[in-house]
Amino acid sequence: MGSLAWEVIGVIDTDGDCAEWSFPAEPDAVRSARAAVRGQLHGWGLDCLADLAALLVSELVTNSLRHATGPIGVRLVRPAEPADTLRVEVSDPLPELPRERVAQPEDESGRGLQLVAGSSRRWGTRPGAGGKTVWFELALPG
Secondary structure, eight states: OOTTOOEEEEEEEESEEEEEEEEOSSTHHHHHHHHHHHHHHHHTTOHHHHHHHHHHHHHHHHHHHHHOOSOEEEEEEEESSSTTEEEEEEEESOOSOOOOOOOOTTOSSOOHHHHHHHHSSEEEEEEETTEEEEEEEEEOOO
């Protein structure tokens, strides 16, 4: 598949801005999700958050790929209120909520949620009808 192998679900302009995509549970999903996030943040004039948001989305999409078999959703929300936050959500069809764990130096995985927790303003998980969502918030530049 090419680097543009994702489905754009929507870009809506309502009480703030929202963009969301659905990626197949395939290895290219991580690269495609990073590209989508970077492109949208550039369009919103938020290049200063693009590297961090893309890194954290990569971690969460990678986690989804390891454990889920269905499509992976990525959603960016820049709400009108509070206007100082970017909310990023990654959803997959697996109902089990992830747990943050302490990775040992020799572990090759297990640092994704630690990275999200340490790099974001807030983060969390929520169950959904068809799986779960892991979300995080980044502060917008003042």
